[in-house]
Amino acid sequence: xxxxxxxxxxxxxxxxxxxxxxxxxxxxxxxxxxxxxxxxxxxxxxxxxxxxxxxxxxxxxxxxxxxxxxxxxxxxxxxxxxxxxxxxxxxxxxxxxxxxxxxxxxxxxxxxxxxxxxxxxxxxxxxxxxxxxxxxxxxxxxxxxxxxxxxxxxxxxxxxxxxxxxxxxxxxxxxxxxxxxxxxxxxxxxxxxxxxxxxxxxxxxxxxxxxxxxxxxxxxxxxxxxxxxxxxxxxxxxxxxxxxxxxxxxxxxxxxxxxxxxxxxxxxxxxxxxxxxxxxxxxxxxxxxxxxxxxxxxxxxxxxxxxxxxxxxxxxxxxxxxxxxxxxxxxxxxxxxxxxxxxxxxxxxxxxxxxxxxxxxxxxxxxxxxxxxxxxxxxxxxxxxxxxxxxxxxxxxxxxxxxxxxxxxxxxxxxxxxxxxxxxxxxxx
Amino acid sequence: xxxxxxxxxxxxxxxxxxxxxxxxxxxxxxxxxxxxxxxxxxxxxxxxxxxxxxxxxxxxxxxxxxxxxxxxxxxxxxxxxxxxxxxxxxxxxxxxxxxxxxxxxxxxxxxxxxxxxxxxxxxxxxxxxxxxxxxxxxxxxxxxxxxxxxxxxxxxxxxxxxxxxxxxxxxx
Numbered sequence: 001x002x003x004x005x006x007x008x009x010x011x012x013x014x015x016x017x018x019x020x021x022x023x024x025x026x027x028x029x030x031x032x033x034x035x036x037x038x039x040x041x042x043x044x045x046x047x048x049x050x051x052x053x054x055x056x057x058x059x060x061x062x063x064x065x066x067x068x069x070x071x072x073x074x075x076x077x078x079x080x081x082x083x084x085x086x087x088x089x090x091x092x093x094x095x096x097x098x099x100x101x102x103x104x105x106x107x108x109x110x111x112x113x114x115x116x117x118x119x120x121x122x123x124x125x126x127x128x129x130x131x132x133x134x135x136x137x138x139x140x141x142x143x144x145x146x147x148x149x150x151x152x153x154x155x156x157x158x159x160x161x162x163x164x165x166x167x168x169x170x171x172x173x174x175x176x177x178x179x180x181x182x183x184x185x186x187x188x189x190x191x192x193x194x195x196x197x198x199x200x201x202x203x204x205x206x207x208x209x210x211x212x213x214x215x216x217x218x219x220x221x222x223x224x225x226x227x228x229x230x231x232x233x234x235x236x237x238x239x240x241x242x243x244x245x246x247x248x249x250x251x252x253x254x255x256x257x258x259x260x261x262x263x264x265x266x267x268x269x270x271x272x273x274x275x276x277x278x279x280x281x282x283x284x285x286x287x288x289x290x291x292x293x294x295x296x297x298x299x300x301x302x303x304x305x306x307x308x309x310x311x312x313x314x315x316x317x318x319x320x321x322x323x324x325x326x327x328x329x330x331x332x333x334x335x336x337x338x339x340x341x342x343x344x345x346x347x348x349x350x351x352x353x354x355x356x357x358x359x360x361x362x363x364x365x366x367x368x369x370x371x372x373x374x375x376x377x378x379x380x381x382x383x384x385x386x387x388x389x390x391x392x393x394x395x396x397x398x399x400x401x402x403x404x405x406x407x408x409x410x411x412x413x414x415x416x417x418x419x420x421x422x423x424x425x426x427x428x429x
Numbered sequence: 430x431x432x433x434x435x436x437x438x439x440x441x442x443x444x445x446x447x448x449x450x451x452x453x454x455x456x457x458x459x460x461x462x463x464x465x466x467x468x469x470x471x472x473x474x475x476x477x478x479x480x481x482x483x484x485x486x487x488x489x490x491x492x493x494x495x496x497x498x499x500x501x502x503x504x505x506x507x508x509x510x511x512x513x514x515x516x517x518x519x520x521x522x523x524x525x526x527x528x529x530x531x532x533x534x535x536x537x538x539x540x541x542x543x544x545x546x547x548x549x550x551x552x553x554x555x556x557x558x559x560x561x562x563x564x565x566x567x568x569x570x571x572x573x574x575x576x577x578x579x580x581x582x583x584x585x586x587x588x589x590x591x592x593x594x595x596x597x598x599x600x601x
Contacts, residue, residue, distance in 0.1 A: 024577075142531060149593070149596055384497055386451050387452075388451065
């Protein structure tokens with residue numbers, strides 16, 4: 001029987017010749033990636049339990065939770081993780097500690113852990129990000145303990161929707177805009193299915209953009225997102241992949257719950273929020289609204305291509321007086337690459353603050369100088385717009401892509417970046 | 430697994446932050462489930478929390494369990510601690526369903542369940558067979574049974590105790 005990528009990935013991991021939507025299976029996992037907000041360590045220590053395979057567990061320091069009332073406040077959590085890793089025989093290099101750190105579902109792709117044809121589980125809500133690498137990637141949420149104990153995960157095989165892409169994204173438009181378009185178009189009917197991308201348009205999307213799209217599964221309402229394996233992905237994995245892998249491809253006649261088609265050239269700047277991510281509007285609807293703060297970073301942005309896009313807008317320009325712009329690279333490697341490419345200097349020259357890599361100001365409990373006060377409005381590339389998410393319950397978070405945030409920071413109000421991008425720039429020395 | 434209880438009927442598109450408003454994030458993140466339980470459905474159905482009896486069943490329409498997964502555990506554990514025995518719905522988000530079953534809370538899509546019962550009806554259902562009966566009206570329906578693997582997890586009280594059972598480890 002013809003199968004989707006989803007069915008093939010889960011069948012392989014379950015050791016079965018095939019599976020069908022609705023089947024309940026136990027799928028063997030290749031990776032468990034943890035944020036610095038673990039929920040299983042105390043129980044493992046108290047009960048003397050061992051993780052199923054210490055070589056397939058990684059920890060990524062990204063949120064750096066600050067509030068003292070947090071059980072996982074970084075000052076307690078980081079030492080706990082280091083000690084747990086030592087006790088369990090988890091290699092030291094599997095702990096992405098300060099200086100090597102980054103977001104827990106970005107690091108596995110960047111560092112070659114999440115590979116095509118596998119099932120990769122993350123503790124973070126946004127772990128679908130890894131699906132950009134042709135794996136079945138899922139947040140374990142608060143079911144981490146059993147997975148870490150047994151190395152497998154119960155799954156009800158989901159249905160899939162195929163998203164066929166043609167064309168290429170217009171300049172300045174990126175993965176954020178794709179996610180918001182899909183929230184708007186598909187949000188009320190995805191209902192926990194998997195989105196599988198297909199079609200010639202996929203080849204035009206760099207891995208950065210695929211990661212940003214795959215990151216949006218939860219917000220779109222999908223269980224996860226799977227990209228096909230192509231030359232762009234194979235090139236990216238060359239020199240990164242930690243072990244041999246066997247990609248999966250959907251059968252041409254695989255049964256999908258639905259097939260939707262998009263010409264990427266028709267995508268445009270979209271903004272989401274405030275308070276509800278389903279509130280997706282064309283950028284023009286909000287242009288001119290004054291802002292107090294601007295944030296570039298988080299797991300749905302903060303990659304090198306996002307930073308390069310923001311830098312293109314900001315180069316030689318200044319953040320408006322009275323506005324604070326904070327830039328947070330997604331990982332230590334991204335921070336190094338951004339500095340090597342001259343992007344960090346551009347941000348600093350523009351009057352932005354550049355922080356340590358990780359999740360940044362996306363959530364007010366994280367280590368970030370960016371907290372919203374009463375009545376403040378922030379435009380952000382981050383992942384969530386819920387009331388109070390970045391500080392005060394009376395503040396507003398509007399979400400958009402890195403070019404939109406950068407242009408807005410310059411003007412002190414929500415702005416269209418088109419004019420800022422319409423210049424020829426010499427390469428940064 | 431047989432469930433019987435009074436129904437709280439909700440509509441379609443009920444999200445995690447409808448079950449427990451996001452303003453109780455702090456109580457959720459610090460795992461004060463008793464506090465979460467006091468505020469469930471506070472905006473969607475004000476005053477419900479104090480009227481829930483152990484064994485009550487939430488029945489809802491399609492697209493149950495929407496919203497950011499950050500808020501799932503507090504929503505599930507708040508409801509469970511308040512006494513809700515199951516979420517039986519026309520359709521459920523796969524990720525929210527995961528959170529429920531991992532916590533030992535039966536949560537299953539039974540397309541048509543919302544039409545079988547009204548708010549306040551008494552419902553009886555055998556998850557292993559799919560046989561359901563509205564004890565208030567006498568109406569019956571047969572749904573697809575819940576997979577044995579899932580019933581095992583629920584029987585163990587969630588995926589944590591289920592995994593311990595599988596590896597033969599004794600809980601402390």
